Amino acid sequence: MQIDPSATSHPALPFEYDVCVDRLPDIVTRETESAVRSGAIPTFVSTDGKTWVSYVDLFINMGQGRRLRDPASAFFVSPEAMRRISYSSDQIDAAGPDLSERNKVTLAGAKRIAATLAQLRKDLPPWPYDLRVPWSEDFDFPLAAFIKAGQLDAYPSGRCWWVRSVEATKLLPIGESFDDPASPWFVGPHGRADHAEVVRLSAAHRRHWPEIYGPALTPRVR
Known part of the structure; x- marks a missing residue:
């Protein structure tokens, strides 16, 4: 869909850049700036000197266990950090003779996010x-023993298993936590799968960009 510049904040920004790094919590800003320097996250600097990234890229880089939309999380991305984007009811015709440079850039950004999602x-x-359990020949994460003994249902995937956190939590010894970095049971943010957030992001993008999701291209959302 075309962007409505009259109802969109920072209308001069390319479509996909919707999070202001300068307005993120310090801990998120540091990790994001590191990712930007390494080239892991595309970035755009606005005319006022603010650095912008895509929420989708941020979500992936920070790890799905960060709870970026949870106000109780230290990694919360507040509404003040998010750019307001309004859409018109008109689709962008990529093959049309009157395709503007702005719409061309917007559509390219939307396609990049679609591919990323x-x-x-x-x-x-x-x-x-939703919880990753790694394994190796030299060391196994504590939950691996339960999986090998058939006491914890798991989905095999490469050199790891995925288990259901609601079931795995029942096996935690008293005083241990999957969230405590000092615990041998710790599972980092990249060892989590936030299905609900992935579905939300995918559904919103598909709703706003019907011109790039034909029947054969519509992604299947679990």
């Missing part, structure tokens, strides 16, 4: 598996 869904384990 498609890869994200592809990398997810099936729902409801």
